[in-house]
Amino acid sequence: MRKGLYFIGFAVLFVLISAAIQQPEAPEFVEGEVLVKFAEGISTQAVEAALAQIGAESVQIFEFIGVQHLKLTTDKSVKKAVQEFSELDNVVYAEPNYIYTTALTPNDPKFSQLWGMDNTGQTGGLAGADISALDAWEKTTGSHAVLVGVIDSGIDFTHEDLAANIYTNPGEDAWADPNDPTSGNHTDDDKNGKVDDWKGWNFINNSNNAYDDYMHGTHCAGTIGAIGNNGVGVVGVNWNVKMMPLKFLDRNGTGTTTNAIKAIEYAADMGVDILSNSWGSSGYSESLEDAISYANDRGVLFVAAAGNDGTDNDAIPFYPSSYVIANVVSVAASDHGDKRALWGSGGGDDDGCGFVCSNAVAAVPGSNYGKTSVDLAAPGKDIVSTVPGNSYASLSGTSMAAPHVAGAAALLLAANPGLTIDEMISALFNTVDPLDDFDNKTVTGGRLNVAAAVRSVSPVQL
Numbered sequence: 001m002r003k004g005l006y007f008i009g010f011a012v013l014f015v016l017i018s019a020a021i022q023q024p025e026a027p028e029f030v031e032g033e034v035l036v037k038f039a040e041g042i043s044t045q046a047v048e049a050a051l052a053q054i055g056a057e058s059v060q061i062f063e064f065i066g067v068q069h070l071k072l073t074t075d076k077s078v079k080k081a082v083q084e085f086s087e088l089d090n091v092v093y094a095e096p097n098y099i100y101t102t103a104l105t106p107n108d109p110k111f112s113q114l115w116g117m118d119n120t121g122q123t124g125g126l127a128g129a130d131i132s133a134l135d136a137w138e139k140t141t142g143s144h145a146v147l148v149g150v151i152d153s154g155i156d157f158t159h160e161d162l163a164a165n166i167y168t169n170p171g172e173d174a175w176a177d178p179n180d181p182t183s184g185n186h187t188d189d190d191k192n193g194k195v196d197d198w199k200g201w202n203f204i205n206n207s208n209n210a211y212d213d214y215m216h217g218t219h220c221a222g223t224i225g226a227i228g229n230n231g232v233g234v235v236g237v238n239w240n241v242k243m244m245p246l247k248f249l250d251r252n253g254t255g256t257t258t259n260a261i262k263a264i265e266y267a268a269d270m271g272v273d274i275l276s277n278s279w280g281s282s283g284y285s286e287s288l289e290d291a292i293s294y295a296n297d298r299g300v301l302f303v304a305a306a307g308n309d310g311t312d313n314d315a316i317p318f319y320p321s322s323y324v325i326a327n328v329v330s331v332a333a334s335d336h337g338d339k340r341a342l343w344g345s346g347g348g349d350d351d352g353c354g355f356v357c358s359n360a361v362a363a364v365p366g367s368n369y370g371k372t373s374v375d376l377a378a379p380g381k382d383i384v385s386t387v388p389g390n391s392y393a394s395l396s397g398t399s400m401a402a403p404h405v406a407g408a409a410a411l412l413l414a415a416n417p418g419l420t421i422d423e424m425i426s427a428l429f430n431t432v433d434p435l436d437d438f439d440n441k442t443v444t445g446g447r448l449n450v451a452a453a454v455r456s457v458s459p460v461q462l
C-alpha cells in the first residue's frame with residue numbers, strides 16, 4: 001500500500017496569457033415606446049397636449065402606479081423622447097420600456113470555450129455532449145448559502161473570477177487585507193483550535209494560508225464556482241456559491257493521508273455541504289475511510305475522481321473514490337464527443353500516462369471506469385478553468401470531471417436546500433444522459449445532466 005496520495009493530473013496544458021475583459025452591455029429596450037408617469041391630478045387635456053407636443057399616443061395606463069405606456073408616433077429616438085418628457089413640468093419620470101432577459105447565457109468571455117457546459121460543437125465535438133448547464137441556470141444559478149469544500153492544493157482566493165465565491169468563516173474576524181492571511185488579528189476568535197482560519201486552512205504547514213501554489217485546486221474551484229455573468233473569464237456550474245480552500249496537496253501535487261484526514265474532519269465540523277476530491281491512489285486506508293464516514297454522518301456529500309489510469313476500478317480500486325460509503329460519488333471523465341475520455345499521446349510522462357499513475361497502465365490511458373464502483377461520467381478533457389494569477393488554463397483528467405459533479409450537487413442544494421445525501425445522489429444518478437460508451441462501465445451508464453437533476457428536485461411552481 002502506498003502511503004502517499006497523488007493528485008490526478010492532466011494530459012494537455014496550455015496557459016492562456018490573459019483574460020479578455022468585457023463590459024456588461026447596456027440594457028435593451030423596446031424601440032418606439034416609453035413609459036411616463038405624469039404628476040398626480042394632471043388634467044386629461046394637459047396629458048393630451050404633452051403627447052401631441054412630443055409625438056406619442058397612449059397604449060395603456062397602469063392606474064395603480066399612475067404610469068402611461070406610450071407609443072411614439074414619429075421616428076424620434078427613445079432616448080430623445082425620454083429626455084423631452086422628463087423636461088416637462090408635470091412629468092414625474094419617463095423611461096424606456098426595458099427588455100429583461102433571464103441572462104441564461106452568461107457574458108463571461110470564455111464561456112464559448114466551455115464545451116462541458118454548453119456544447120455546440122465549437123471544439124469539434126458533438127453538439128449536446130454537455131451537462132445542459134444553460135437549462136439548469138433557468139432554475140437556479142447557485143447560492144452563497146451552499147458551501148463546497150475543495151480538498152486539493154488550495155485555491156487562489158485572490159483570483160478575480162473566484163474571490164467573491166470564496167468562503168469566509170463568520171466566527172473569525174476578517175483579515176485587515178482580504179488577500180493577506182498574515183493580516184488577521186492573531187486570535188482564534190471561534191476557538192476551533194485554528195488561528196485566523198478565515199478562508200480555509202493549510203493542513204501541510206498548519207497555517208491559515210490556503211493559497212494555491214500549484215494550480216490544480218484553483219482549476220477545480222473554477223469549474224465548481226467561477227463567478228458567472230461578471231464579464232470576466234469563465235463560469236462555474238454555480239455562478240454563486242461559497243468554496244472553502246482545504247490545502248493538503250503541496251506544490252508538487254502530493255499529499256499525505258494524515259493531512260487529508262485532517263481536512264475532512266475540519267470541513268465536516270465547519271458545516272461544509274459537499275466535498276470535491278480530485279485526488280487519490282490505489283492505497284486503501286482504513287483511517288481515510290473512517291474520516292469519510294465521519295463526514296457522511298454529518299451529511300457531507302463526498303465527490304471523488306475515479307482516476308486516470310484507464311483501468312477498471314472494479315478490479316483495481318482507486319481510493320477514495322472506491323470506498324463503499326453512502327456519501328461517496330465516483331466520477332469518470334467524458335470528452336466532447338460523449339465518449340470515455342482518453343488522454344492519448346502528448347501527456348509527456350515517461351510512463352506514457354501523462355500524469356501520475358497509481359497502478360497498472362492500460363493500453364490507452366484514459367478515465368477509469370467500473371460497472372459497480374464508478375457512478376457517473378462528467379466532462380473531463382480539455383476543460384478550461386481558472387488558475388492562479390488571474391489566469392486560465394485547459395486541463396484534462398477525472399480531476400476536472402469530479403468538480404462538475406460537486407458543482408451540480410451544489411446547484412441542487414441551491415434549488416432545494418433541504419436535500420439529504422441520498423436525495424442528492426438519487427437526483428444526480430437518475431437523470432444522467434445514457435451513453436453507449438459508459439454502458440456497463442459505470443453504475444448509471446451515463447453522463448451528468450445537471451438541468452434534469454435540478455428539475456427533478458425543484459419545488460413545483462404553480
Ligand SMILES: [Ca+2]
Nearest residue numbers: 188190192194
Ligand atoms: Ca479559528
Ligand SMILES: [Ca+2]
Nearest residue numbers: 173187189196
Ligand atoms: Ca482571528
Ligand SMILES: [Ca+2]
Nearest residue numbers: 108227232234
Ligand atoms: Ca466569470
